[in-house]
Amino acid sequence: MxxxxxxxxxxxxxxxxxxxxxxxxxxxxxxxxxxxxxxxxxxxxxxxxxxxxxxxxxxxxxxxxxxxxxxxxxxxxxxxxxxxxxxxxxxxxxxxxxxxxxxxxxxxxxxxxxxxxxxxxxxxxxxxxxxxxxxxxxxxxxxxxxxxxxxxxxxxxxxxxxxxxxxxxxxxSDGRSFPVDLRWLARGPDPSLRLEASVAALVEEAVAETEGGVLVFLPGEGEIRRVAARLEGRLPKSCHLRPLFGAMPFAEQRAAIRPEPSGRKIVLATSIAETSLTIEDIRVVVDSGRARRSRFDPNSGMSRLVTERATRAEATQRAGRAGRVAPGVCYRLWPKAAEGAMRAHAPAEIEAADLAGLALELAAWGSDDLSFLTLPPPGPLAEARALLTDLGALDAEGRITPHGREMTALPAHPRIAHMLLKAGRSAAPLAALLSERDPMRGTSSDATIRLAALRGGDRDSRANKAVLDRIRRESKRLAKLAPPAGDLSDGQMAALAYPDRIAMRRPGEAPRYVLSGGKGAVMGDVDPLAGQRFLVALDLDGDTREAKIRLALPLSEDELREIAAERITLETLCTWSRRDRRVLARQQERLGALVLDDRPWRDADPEQLSRAMCDGIRDLGLGFGAAADRFRTRVELLRSAGEDMPEMTDEVLYGSLETWLAPYLAGVVTVDQWKGFDALPVLRAMLDWDQVQRLDRLAPGKFRTPLGREIPIDYAGDHPSIEVRLQELFGQTSHPVVAGRALRITLLSPARRPVQVTTDLPGFWATSYADVRKDMRGQYPKHPWPEDPTKADPTLRAKPRGT
Known part of the structure; x- marks a missing residue:
């Protein structure tokens, strides 16, 4: 002191x-x-x-x-x-x-x-x-x-x-530091070289140009070991290489922190050395400009470690390490111009991490109305709570369950805690393996060989011995915390931890899978597990479209049904098939997004069939036919005039098919059946008795000719209109009026060709009829063409023979 x-x-x-x-x-x-x-x-x-x-x-x-x-x-x-x-x-x-x-x-x-x-x-x-x-x-x-x-x-x-x-x-406190000489690259690092090669070359340069201890910042353990391998034998014999990362034994960590009795110390460290520790005798810093962070993707429900550019704050922290005890030097593996593109600060972990543990702690606390410096993002927090519900840690109302409270007592991620509580201490090796990095990275994705090495002491030459030893130590610790062992297989234990990552192979040759959580996954064609129908994906690369399975355990269907029996549901499904142009009715056994069994539903619920056919109608179009369309036009005409009538526009009808149409669709499940469906009675049923009476009175659907024949009225244009043979209106002395407007009449010849269009029939009889009569008598001499049509009888017949 x-x-x-x-x-x-x-x-x-x-x-x-x-x-x-x-x-x-x-x-x-x-x-x-x-x-x-x-x-x-x-x-x-x-x-x-x-x-x-x-x-x-x-x-x-x-x-x-x-x-x-x-x-x-x-x-x-x-x-x-x-x-x-x-x-x-x-x-x-x-x-x-x-x-x-x-x-x-x-x-x-x-x-x-x-x-x-x-x-x-x-x-x-x-x-x-x-x-x-x-x-x-x-x-x-x-x-x-x-x-x-x-x-x-x-x-x-x-x-x-x-x-x-x-x-x-x-x-x-202003602190105390010595000046640090910052040295940047003249240009960016050689893109043809891996990061480790560029860092090793910069370390050699720094050792040659400076004195004192050197602190090298690298993203993680892998990069540290690869840089150490490159530097071996290329530095002066007085230099001592000291790795420093969180997972290494404490004795080795202590050696990196304490001063060397003689010679120069070259510490290859992760971001652990930025602020939390004082490493003595450091005069030089070499900064790779990279940092490794955990990122959580709420769309895939997966966390992954990503290597990113360091922030300006991190670069400043790292450089300051060179000026703790004397003036120092900091070598930066990037050009000075690149600093403008660096972020100022790294995001708080709460903004980018897996929030399952946080959500469980908040549930155990009984409230999430806390004063957080940064509020948990709603999307990832909701995903975390959904996972906890799937694990049985939360009930349907989001309250913690007794099982959830047991999970909080275990110092492990909720997935791992759930697995240990359900499977017992036999799950400890798998729990430890899932908590560490892969000791056999680059080999088969089958986690069985890793577990065999852990349990049997197998010294597989492909395994990283240091990582295996750490996993064994962690396994022993977890085994002490877990209840007695059960008799579940490795795949079943994995399914407990990852109920959302149970994978089922899709049909086809390529080893593509769908996960129970709904996402897609793929496996290498030559992977030994590629032929498995069911897997539990333990590690994926985080691709949001189709993640690559990097580590998995096989699972038989019998094992799956045993471990997930309570979660397997029998669902009846009626859907419209565009390809088949009909409603398909199926019964499916499902586990999340996985369809374990799919068969026809012989006695499908008529109500579900009708609802599915509504989707088909939206695909096919309403296509009611002329009579139904004329009815809708009449209704809309009165509604626009202020009458109390239901809206029958396409938009409204499409949006409410399940309400007004579905009850009448019994037996309609194909495109042909829909084409033959008469929608007019259904549309008419949308009106009550009083509305029907007013509609027929104010906007009648048909015009009755003097012969008593009913002709549909078309309300689509500016005027309601009909087409009728001229002779059928003989004797009609007044012009018909509907919906307050004169009826537009297209008068037809006996051959049903248009002769005249009028909205003033008396005026036509008095003026134009004489000229029309001359033409018609010449073309149709066998038909009556009286001089005074207002006094003639209406007819559709020709004159009797001999007249």
Missing amino acids: DRSLPIDEVLPSLVAALREKGRAVLQAPPGAGKTTRVPLALLDEVPGLILMLEPRRLAVRAAAERLAEGLGETTGQRVGYRMRGESVPGRRIEVVTEGILTRMLQSDPSLPGISAIIFDEFHERSLDADLGLALTWEVRGALRDDLWLLVMSATLDAGPVSEMLDDAPVIT
Whole structure:
């Protein structure tokens, strides 16, 4: 504690703010000393336990050891730590991973014995940290107004956090750093080279041009190992290559953090080294410009790790590592001009992650009305709740079930927790395998060979030994938490964890599958599992159109029916087939989107058939025929004139087929039957008795000629109209009127050819008829053509022979 750190100058102000308000936000850059100084500064201020949250396991143990050293002790005295699978109690300070706080709050929201909670490195915006802060803030307001709450961040804008915490005081430490010489590429990296080759070449250049330790930032373990392999034998013998990533044994992590007794240290690290740890003796940084993040696709329900360009904030953090102890140098694997296209900050994990765990925790808490710094996106949250319902963790109303509460007690993803509870400890190897990266990447997709290696100790030469060993350790830990083993097959256990990824092969030669969740998937033609009818897809590449299955387990139909019996439904289905131009009635056994059995439905429900035929009618068109169309026109004519009549436009009728037409479609299931269907009585039934009477009175459907014959009236034009043989109107002295308008009459010859169109029949008799009579007598001499048609009898006959 003798060496002063920049944070020391603001500690009195920080302590005063906490005394007054009980909450504060501390902004301090990496290296300022906040992690190792602040908890110690609070020891004499609060009576109970100080809980400090770290985003990574490595940072938890490293921070606890540094704090204990500051007190002249070892961990296990006043300072302890807790993480998944490991715990060293401390009397006054405990450093924990962020998920530990959630478990404590769910167990007892009053947090007995805890006086202060510190969220360290909050700028990383992990999902667990966001949830933990939201829950703690609610507890502080409802149960523990004496609880001190401190949020510490290196780069996060403190304003929104302060506002969320009811205008908490913001304390800022300027920190202390030495100048860093930034060196960019003159142009972009050679596109023909893999990232590892370009990084290795830049590391060689940096080692040759500088002195001191070198910290190299890479996206993940795979890139770290490949760069290390390329650098082997190409660096001076005094250089020591030290990998640093979260999954490696702690002894090896410690070696990367501690100073080397001699020579230069070359640390190949993931983003774990950006802010959470202080790596001593680093003078040089080589930044690959890449970061690996988990991304969740709500459309496919899948999370996947993606490698992206680093953000400007991450690049700044990384460069700052070179200036902690002395002036340094940062080599960037991109040209300076490319920085304009870099995003300012990475999104908070809550915006892009799988929210199943969060949704389960909110259900266990009993409310999701919490103050989140960033609200969970509604779409992914709804997808997560749908999955939890499928797993039996939530009921139909979204409330947590007893099974869901058991799931929250297991430190595993809800899928894995559900599988362990249902299948027992025999599922531990599979659970551990699903929680780690594939130890045999690039080989067959069959997970059976991985499980055989785990259970039998098989040293398959294709397997990554370090990854297998980690999986075995995790398997042993999970087995202790699970109930006694059941007798399920590996495929059945996988189906418990992934009820939405049970895959059924589509008909055809290519190994294409449909998943029970509704998405498509494909497998390589030569894969040993390609011939399987049923699979459980454990890992997919995340393609939203047709994901590639990278890891799977086979499943027989009998096994599937046994494990999913309660979820298999018998559905009756009536659908219109465009290809067959008829309604098809089927009975199907379904598991989600999978059709396990499909057969004709012999005694199909008439109501379902009629509803399906309505879809067919929308496809085929109404096509009522002339009589029905004339009826609709009459109704629309009166409706537009203000009469109370139902609307019969195409749009309205198409939209309500199930209401007005379906009850009359019994026996109509084909296109030919629809063509022969008389819709006029159905349309007429849409009117009540009074409406029918008014329609027939105000807009009659037919005109009765003097001979008593009824002729349909066409209302489609400007005037209602009829066509009638001229001779049939002899004796008609007044012009017919319908719907308040003169009837347009097309007068026809005996051969039914138009002779004259009139809306004034008396006027026609008095004027034009004489000329028409001359023409007609010449063309049709056998028909009567009286001089005065108003006094003649109507007729459709020719004159008798001999007249």
